[in-house]
Amino acid sequence: MRLLATSCHFRSAPVEIREKIGFSQEQLPSALDGIGRAFDCEAVILSTCNRVEVYLARPDDGSELDPLSVTRFISNYHGVDEAQLVRHLTNRAGMEAVRHIFRVAGSLDSLVVGEGQISGQVKQAYETARTLGAAGPVLHALFQQARVVAKRVRAETGISQGHVSVSSVAVDYVREVFDRYDDKTISVLGAGKMGELTLKSLRELSPGKILVCNRSSSKAQDLASQCGGEAIPWDRLDDVLIRSDIILSTTGAPDVIVDKGRWEKIAPLRRHGRCVILDIAVPRDFDPSLHNGDTVCLFNIDDLQKVREGRIAERRRHLPQAELLVESEASRFIRQWERRRNSATIARLTREFEDKRQAIVSNLMARLNGKLSEEDKQYIAGAFRLLQNQFLHGPIATLTEETGQSSSHTLLDAFRKLFRLEDQR
Amino acid sequence: MIDRISLTCFGASYAVALGLDCLYIRWPVRFNRIASLGFTIAGLCAQTAYLAYRQPPLVEAFGYLLFLAWVLAIIHLVRVAPHHGRSISLFTLPLVMILVLLAWMLGGPAGSSAHFLSRHNPLVNSIHVGSLAGAGITLSLGFLGSCMYLARSWQLRSKHVPGWGLRLPSLETLETAIRWSIAFTFPLMTAGLVLGVGLGAIGPVEWEGWTNSRVIATFILWIDFAVLLGLRHGLGVRGNFLSVLVIVAFGLFILCAVLPHPTTPKFSDASLVP
Numbered sequence: 001m002r003l004l005a006t007s008c009h010f011r012s013a014p015v016e017i018r019e020k021i022g023f024s025q026e027q028l029p030s031a032l033d034g035i036g037r038a039f040d041c042e043a044v045i046l047s048t049c050n051r052v053e054v055y056l057a058r059p060d061d062g063s064e065l066d067p068l069s070v071t072r073f074i075s076n077y078h079g080v081d082e083a084q085l086v087r088h089l090t091n092r093a094g095m096e097a098v099r100h101i102f103r104v105a106g107s108l109d110s111l112v113v114g115e116g117q118i119s120g121q122v123k124q125a126y127e128t129a130r131t132l133g134a135a136g137p138v139l140h141a142l143f144q145q146a147r148v149v150a151k152r153v154r155a156e157t158g159i160s161q162g163h164v165s166v167s168s169v170a171v172d173y174v175r176e177v178f179d180r181y182d183d184k185t186i187s188v189l190g191a192g193k194m195g196e197l198t199l200k201s202l203r204e205l206s207p208g209k210i211l212v213c214n215r216s217s218s219k220a221q222d223l224a225s226q227c228g229g230e231a232i233p234w235d236r237l238d239d240v241l242i243r244s245d246i247i248l249s250t251t252g253a254p255d256v257i258v259d260k261g262r263w264e265k266i267a268p269l270r271r272h273g274r275c276v277i278l279d280i281a282v283p284r285d286f287d288p289s290l291h292n293g294d295t296v297c298l299f300n301i302d303d304l305q306k307v308r309e310g311r312i313a314e315r316r317r318h319l320p321q322a323e324l325l326v327e328s329e330a331s332r333f334i335r336q337w338e339r340r341r342n343s344a345t346i347a348r349l350t351r352e353f354e355d356k357r358q359a360i361v362s363n364l365m366a367r368l369n370g371k372l373s374e375e376d377k378q379y380i381a382g383a384f385r386l387l388q389n390q391f392l393h394g395p396i397a398t399l400t401e402e403t404g405q406s407s408s409h410t411l412l413d414a415f416r417k418l419f420r421l422e423d424q425r
Numbered sequence: 426m427i428d429r430i431s432l433t434c435f436g437a438s439y440a441v442a443l444g445l446d447c448l449y450i451r452w453p454v455r456f457n458r459i460a461s462l463g464f465t466i467a468g469l470c471a472q473t474a475y476l477a478y479r480q481p482p483l484v485e486a487f488g489y490l491l492f493l494a495w496v497l498a499i500i501h502l503v504r505v506a507p508h509h510g511r512s513i514s515l516f517t518l519p520l521v522m523i524l525v526l527l528a529w530m531l532g533g534p535a536g537s538s539a540h541f542l543s544r545h546n547p548l549v550n551s552i553h554v555g556s557l558a559g560a561g562i563t564l565s566l567g568f569l570g571s572c573m574y575l576a577r578s579w580q581l582r583s584k585h586v587p588g589w590g591l592r593l594p595s596l597e598t599l600e601t602a603i604r605w606s607i608a609f610t611f612p613l614m615t616a617g618l619v620l621g622v623g624l625g626a627i628g629p630v631e632w633e634g635w636t637n638s639r640v641i642a643t644f645i646l647w648i649d650f651a652v653l654l655g656l657r658h659g660l661g662v663r664g665n666f667l668s669v670l671v672i673v674a675f676g677l678f679i680l681c682a683v684l685p686h687p688t689t690p691k692f693s694d695a696s697l698v699p
Contacts, residue, residue, distance in 0.1 A: 162588050172587035176577065179595040273662065274596065293582025294596070294665045307586045 001138050001337050002041075002058040004065040005097035006074070006089055009051035010111055013088035021078045021085065023047040025128075031077060032134035038073055039065060042136035044143065046104070046125040048118070050111050055101065057138035067091035098142065099330040105146040106153035107160065108322055114160035114315040119150040141337065149329045156325065158318040162311040166194070167201040169307045170278045173299050174205070174246055177276050181205040187244035188212045188229070189237070189257070191219045194280050195250030199227055202248065213240045215251075238262075242269045247277045249285040259287045263296075280304065342399050345412060349419055350392065357388050395419075430475045432491075436525045438468030439498070443518040450512060450591070461514070462502075469498045472525075483554050486683045487531045493561045494524035500566070512591040516569050516576075527683060546624055553624060556617035560610045561678065567606025568675035571668035574599040578665055600664045603671055607657045611650050614678075618643060625687070639684035646677040 035043040046053040075082040103109045105122045126143035129135040154160045186207045210229030214220035224231040277298040279286045291298035445461035481488030501517040577593045
C-alpha cells in the first residue's frame with residue numbers, strides 16, 4: 001500500500017492560507033478528477049474550516065507518491081504560490097498517514113479535542129470521493145477503519161465527555177434546574193452575537209415562549225422575528241423579568257441593570273418561583289448576589305468559561321489513553337493490510353510448488369509402475385509433500401513474521417524475485 | 426434455612442450494594458452496577474423471606490419499619506436501579522439501611538398495647554395502620570426528594586461543573602416530587618391519627634394523656650405538616666425551606682413510630698377468652 005497524506009491545518013497554517021486552499025463542495029468533483037488523472041491513484045479530500053487534507057493511495061505494486069507533486073497540484077488548482085504553500089503543508093506516508101487519519105477522525109487533532117463534528121466530516125469526505133469514483137479499495141479500508149477507531153475513541157475514553165461550547169454549558173445548567181420547557185418563557189435582553197448563539201442552543205429545548213427586550217426596538221423586532229419570539233419595549237423590562245423562567249442577558253450596558261433591590265420588588269410577582277439567569281454580558285447585567293442556587297440560579301460568562309475550560313482540561317486528561325488506542329489500531333491496520341498482501345503471494349507460491357510436486361510425483365509413479373506396492377506409493381508421495389513443506393516453511397515463516405516491519409516491502413519484493421512470482425502476478 | 430435469615434443478612438446486602446454504587450460514581454465500570462443490582466435483589470429476597478416467615482405485626486414499630494424498608498427497597502429496585510446515569514441510589518439505599526438498623530435496635534416485636542388493640546378492632550385498626558403505612562411510604566419518598574433537592578441546590582449554589590459528581594434529577598422534578606409527597610402524606614397521616622385516637626378512646630385501653638412523648642411528637646408532626654400543606658401551594662416559597670421542613674417531618678414521623686404507644690391495656694388478652 002502506498003499511502004500519502006498531505007495536510008494543512010490550524011496549527012500549521014493561518015486562516016489566510018487555509019481559506020485560499022480550501023475545497024468547496026462544488027470544487028471537489030473537479031479536484032478529485034484532476035488528482036486521479038495526474039497521479040493515477042485513489043484520492044479523498046477532507047476540507048473543513050480547520051483543515052485541508054488530501055489522501056492519496058495506490059496498491060502495493062504502484063510506485064511511490066511524490067509529495068511535491070501534490071503540493072504543486074494544490075498550488076496550481078487554487079492559484080497559490082507554491083513556495084509560500086509548501087511551508088504550511090505536512091506530508092505523511094505509510095504508517096504515519098494511517099495514524100494521522102485515525103487521530104483526525106478520533107478528534108485527537110482537533111482545535112477542541114473530542115469534538116464530534118470531525119468524524120462526520122471525515123465520513124462525508126470519503127462518501128463524496130466514493131460517489132465520484134475517486135476512492136478505491138485502499139482508501140475504502142482506511143476510512144472504514146477510521147470510523148471504527150473514532151467510535152472506539154469516543155466510547156472507550158473520556159475524550160468527548162460533556163459539552164465544551166459556552167452556549168452548550170449554559171443549556172447544561174438550565175437542564176439541571178428545569179426538565180420541562182413547553183411551559184417556560186425564555187427572555188433575551190440585548191441582541192449581542194454571543195446571545196444569538198446561546199439562544200440558538202436554548203431554542204433546541206423547545207420553550208413555550210421567547211421574549212426579546214432591547215433598547216433598540218428595531219433590533220428587538222429583528223431578533224424576535226428570527227427566533228419566533230415577541231419583541232417587548234425596553235421600558236417594560238420589569239414585566240419581562242416577571243414573566244421569564246430563563247433569562248439570557250447580553251446587553252452592552254455599562255452598569256448593572258438588575259440589582260438586588262429591583263429583583264426583590266418583582267420576585268413576589270413572578271408566576272414561577274424559580275429562574276435561571278444566564279448573564280453573558282460584560283460588564284455584567286445582573287447583581288451576582290441574586291444567585292442562591294434555589295429560586296435564582298445566576299451564571300455569568302466567567303462561570304460558563306470556567307466550566308468549558310474544566311471540561312477541555314478533563315478531555316485532555318484522556319488524550320494519552322486515546323493516543324494509545326490510535327497507535328494500536330494503526331499498527332493493527334498496517335499488519336492486516338500487509339498480511340492480506342503477503343497471503344496472496346504465499347498462496348501463489350504454495351500453489352506453484354504444489355503443482356510442481358504433483359507433476360514430479362506423477363512422472364515418477366508412471367516410471368515405476370508395477371514395481372511399487374500401494375504402501376510404497378503412499379510413502380513416496382508423503383516424502384515429497386514433507387520435502388515441499390520443509391522447504392517452504394522457512395521463507396513463509398519469515399515473511400509472516402516480518403509483517404508490519406519496515407523491511408516487509410523489501411522482503412516481499414525479494415521473495416517474488418527469488419521464486420519468480422513477479423511475471424505471473 | 427429460612428428461619429436463619431436475620432436483619433443482618435439483608436442489611437449487609439444493601440450495604441454492599443451501596444458500596445458498589447459509590448464505587449460506580451468514581452469508576453463507572455459496568456460490573457459495579459450489575460453487582461450492586463445483584464446484591465440489592467439478594468437483600469430484597471432475604472427481607473421478603475424474613476417478613477413472610479416471621480410476619481412481624483405492622484402495628485408495632487419493628488414490623489412497621491421493616492415493612493417501610495421493604496417497600497422502599499422494591500421502589501429502589503424498580504424505579505432507581507435501572508437509571509444508570511443517576512446517583513439516586515446513594516440516597517435510597519442509606520434510607521433503607523437506616524430503617525433496617527432502627528428495627529434491629531428495637532430488637533423485635535415488643536407486644537405493646539397497639540398489638541392488643543388490633544385484635545379487638547381489626548377492621549378499623551387495619552385502616553389506621555394502612556393509612557399510616559401509606560403516609561410512611563409517601564413521606565419517605567418526600568424525604569428522599571428533599572435530600573436530593575438540597576444536594577442539587579448545593580451543587581448549583583457552588584456552580585459545580587454540570588455532569589460531574591452526583592447526577593441528580595432537576596430542581597423542578599425534585600420539587601414536584603416533594604409537593605406531591607406532601608399532598609398525599611397529609612390526608613393519609615391525618616386519617617391514621619384520627620382513627621388511632623378513636624381506637625384509643627373506644628377500645629379497652631387506658632389513655633396515658635396529652636403529655637405522653639409520642640402524643641407530643643405526633644402533634645408537632647401534624648402541625649409541621651399543616652404548615653407544609655399551606656406552603657406547598659405558595660409559589661414564592663423556596664424549595665430549600667420546603668425540603669428542610671419535610672426532612673424534619675420525616676424525622677418526627679420515625680420518632681413517633683419508635684416511641685412507646687400512648688395507651689396501656691385495661692385487661693389482658695386472656696381475660697377475654699370465655
